Amino acid sequence: MTQFSLSEKPLDLAGIGFGPSNIGLAIALEEQAERSGRALDTAYFDRQVSYSWHGGTLVQQSDLQISFLKDLVTLRNPQSPYSFVNYLHRKERLIDFINIGTFYPCRMEFNDYLCWVASHFSDACRYGTEVVRVEPVADRSGVISMLDVVTRGPDGIERVRRTRSLVVGTGGTPRIPALFAGLKDDPRVFHHADYVRRIATQPCAAGTPMRIALVGGGQSAAEAFIDLNDSFPSVRADMILRSAVLRPADDTPFVNEIFAPAYTDVMFNLPEDERAQLIRDYHNTNYSVVDAELIDRIYGILYRQKVSGVQRHGFLCRRQIEAVASDGAGIALTLRDLSNGVLEEIRYDAVVLATGYERNSHRRLLEPLGDLTGDLRVDRDYRVSTDPKLTAPVFIQGFCEETHGLSDTLLSVLPVRAAEIAAALYRDLAPADGRSRRQSGPTGLVAGALNR
Ligand SMILES: Cc1cc2nc3c(=O)[nH]c(=O)nc-3n(C[C@H](O)[C@H](O)[C@H](O)COP(=O)(O)OP(=O)(O)OC[C@H]3O[C@@H](n4cnc5c(N)ncnc54)[C@H](O)[C@@H]3O)c2cc1C
Ligand SMILES: NC(=O)c1ccc[n+]([C@@H]2O[C@H](COP(=O)([O-])OP(=O)(O)OC[C@H]3O[C@@H](n4cnc5c(N)ncnc54)[C@H](OP(=O)(O)O)[C@@H]3O)[C@@H](O)[C@H]2O)c1
Known part of the structure; x- marks a missing residue:
């Protein structure tokens, strides 16, 4: 059942998702x-009941992979009260933080910082509210200057909120390899995005011995390996990866320059094939790579096994998963050794899929806009290029890696991007002369809504 609450004034802006981007x-x-x-x-809709930053992955040993100075504001406005430094000051930990001497706080602390900032905007955010789709609202001449944001709350009822503009910031979606798709309801098989909650329900949480397969060779897999080793002594974990080794993330200073805000222009102005080449060249800054320090720790754990002669964990590199079968006794993975083609079946009690994320949730949400949004190409200001009939501006954050560079899915340029989108929104919805450039009729709504 869908409830329309059109008695409410249309919003100037609806934000889908209330993560770091929004x-x-x-x-x-x-x-x-x-x-x-x-x-x-403005109203933001987030499906989480309360804010947490990738809360399902927040294990003790996980550190931020970017300088704390790349918080939500500092790059654009170091004087902002929403800086990480001001957060530390307010929490009376500034001096202690300085004493730690790091640029890379633990992710639990950065999560707390983000919760602290989000709490200042709690009036604008509707938590526990999932957006299921966005629909066009056409006037008699076929012009679409409004959009209906269809949400679903915990009661399962669909509600509609009308808006004059939209920003989608819904982040990544866990990538589940096709072979595991049939096991999505099996409690023994889960993606790393849900690691903390799901591992706590496994028998190993009560000390029962378990053999766990950990699929993937990126940062998530590495962090889960360390957590299984440190926090669950009854677990024997096999890290299963397609590549030959764990590769280090390149965060050396020259390479890091590709994450500078100024690099967005460089990337955006390149021809399409050169952009794609750059993404391939620098893939190892972000994907399928592990923080070098963590690689040393994992190597150290495996080396100590050799010294002691007690093999607890396995490191199964160059392995392709060929088949998955499950029954009451466990999950059997058939692995092909890519070095010699030999097949081996190994039975596990649980499987953690640290297989990364896809970036397609914006496509699903905007699907009802159909041909109006084409292939969801964006201009430099992150605004989707649309059919001229769609005058309500639609922006996307975190889905523009191909055009704006590898920084797009990260925190790197986020404060600058936010200001660029804010400026574009004001140009469209609240121009300095008080008239909306994109309004399709003399409704006077803009001034009324904005001067409230
Ligand atoms: C485990 C992990 C660690 C990371 N660590 C770092 C790091 O150290 N440094 C770095 O730069 N980047 C890191 N990243 C990259 C990460 O993408 C960014 O840091 C940042 O979270 C991007 O913010 P976002 O708001 O675009 O997306 P997200 O943080 O993913 O937020 C999206 C929000 O949208 C909500 N949402 C999704 N769909 C809907 C819907 N249909 N309706 C309503 N709400 C919805 C979600 O609940 C979520 O709150 C990490 C990513 C992961 C997965
Ligand atoms: N502490 C932190 O800040 C932290 C923690 C976790 C994650 N992150 C961030 O989150 C992002 C994602 O990291 P991630 O480790 O989750 O993902 P990722 O870097 O994309 O790595 C995914 C891994 O899964 C493997 N994989 C994908 N599909 C597979 C399949 N079908 N079968 C077997 N293996 C498969 C990939 O193998 P191939 O290499 O063979 O493709 C790769 O090793 C990165 O930006 C990372 O920095 C940050």
Whole structure:
């Protein structure tokens, strides 16, 4: 059942997701409102009941993989009250943090920072509210200057909120390899995105011996391996990866320059084939790679096994999973050794899929807009290029790696991107002369909504 709440005034802006991208946007919009004296009427919808930053992956040993100075604001506005340094100051930990002497706080602390910032915008965020689709609202002449955001709350009822513009910031979706698709309801098989909750329900949490397969060779797999080793002494884990080795993430300073805000222009202005080449060249800064320090720790654990002669964990590299079968006794994986083609079946009690993320949730949400949004190409300001009939601006954050570079899915350029989108929104919805450039009729809604 769908409930329409069209008695409510249309929003100026609906944000889907309230992760770092849209939290960063909320800050940029607040700054813009202060400058212009006009605030946009904005609501953000997030399906999480309360905010957490990849909460299902937050294990003790996990550190931020980027300098804390690349927080939600500092790169754009070091004087912002929403900086990580101000967070430390407010929490009375600034001096202690300095004493640790790191640029890379633990992810639990950065999660707490993000929760702290998000709490300042709690009035604008509807938690526990999943957006299921976005529909066009056409006027008599076929112009679409409004969109309906269809949400579903914990009661399962669909509700509609009308909006004059949209920003999608829904992040990645766990990648489940096709062979495991049939096991999505099996509690013994789960993606790393849900690791913390699901591992706590496994028998090993009560000390029962388990043999666990850990599929993947990226940062997530490495962190899960360390956690299984340190926190679950009854677990024997096999790390199963297609590549020959765990590769280190390249975060050396020259390479790091590709994550600078100025590099977005370089990338965007290149021809398509050269952009694709750059993404391939620098793939090892972010994907299928592991923090070098963590690689040393894993190597050390495996080496000590050799010294002691007690083999607890396995490191199965160059292995392709050929088949998966499950029954009451466990999950059997058939592995092909890519070095010699030999097949081997190994039975596990559980499987953790640290197989990365896909970036396609924006496509599903915007599907009802059909041909109007084409192939979801974006301009430099992250606005989707649409058929001229669709005048309601639609922006996407975190789905523009192909055009804007590898920094797009990370925290790297987030504060600058947020300001670029905020400026574009103000140009469209609240131009300095008080008239909306993209409004399809003299409704006067803009001034009314913005001057509230
Ligand atoms: C485990 C992990 C660790 C990471 N660590 C780092 C790091 O150290 N440094 C770095 O730069 N990057 C890191 N990243 C990359 C990460 O993508 C960014 O840091 C950042 O989270 C991107 O923010 P976002 O808001 O675009 O997406 P997300 O953080 O994924 O937030 C998206 C939000 O949208 C909500 N949502 C999704 N779909 C819907 C829907 N249909 N309706 C309503 N709400 C919805 C989700 O609940 C979520 O709160 C990490 C990624 C992972 C998976
Ligand atoms: N501490 C932190 O800050 C932290 C923690 C975790 C993750 N992250 C970030 O999150 C992002 C994603 O990292 P991630 O490790 O989750 O993903 P990832 O880097 O994309 O790695 C995915 C791994 O899964 C493997 N894989 C994918 N599909 C497979 C299949 N069908 N069969 C077998 N193996 C398969 C890949 O193998 P191939 O290499 O063979 O393709 C790769 O080893 C990165 O930006 C990372 O930095 C950060």
